[in-house]
Amino acid sequence: MGLIGSLFALAFGGGRNAIRETAEIFRKNAENAGERDLDRMAAALEQHAAEFRDRRSAFDIVMDGVNRLPRPMLALGTIGLFVSAMMEPVWFADRMQGLALVPEPLWWLMGAVVSFYFGARHQAKGQQFQREIAAALARRPVLLRDETPGLVVAEAGAEPNAALDDWRRSHAA
Incomplete structure (x- = not known):
């Protein structure tokens, strides 16, 4: 039993699982990958939502609507002139004579x-x-290359990343 206990302690001892850690070198942990994907998707959706929030006041929205009226009114007014010319030619001719008298x-x-x-x-x-x-x-956040090859970290103004900080501390020694 001592030999079997020693083998188990070698494989699973010290609060570690050497078999799992070795397997994760060749194949990623699906549960951890799912959590990372969920976090990444939530962050992307939050950023997308932040880009399209309307920060204007009600007055700005109303004035923007009023400012959109002249172009459609000009277009519809021009079409209205053509309709009035066909339906009431005499009325239309009187109005056009008045416009002809406007100085250049x-x-x-x-x-x-x-x-x-x-x-x-x-x-x-x-x-x-x-x-x-x-x-x-x-x-x-702007992404920059760190001194470690292949490692991408966020700029100083970005939110802290606890996992990245732990990894840096563990590999600093």
Whole structure:
């Protein structure tokens, strides 16, 4: 019994399981891999959700809706002019004669106002999109190579990783 006990102590002694540890060199532990995959998926979903949270006030949302009205109104108004020309040609002709009397500098002014309105809105929306992209990238930790070949660690500003810290302490000696 002493020989068998010594063999078991050699294989399973000291609170370790040498057979399992040896097998894990060649095949990963499925339970631990499942836990890591679950953690990775939860972190990815949380990051995805954080990128699409709406941080605007109710006033901003309402004003954004109001600012979206001029383009559809211009398009529908133009179509309405064609419909009115077909249905009420005399009424339409009277209105067009009135427009013909508008001086040319006033047309230039109206063109400039409309152009600046749509140009400024386009620029503001483009800058807002760039700010959102920059904020999303700032929330994502940057990965860097450590001194250990093949090891990837998060930047200093990222959340601490207890398992990685334990591994570093155990391999520091």
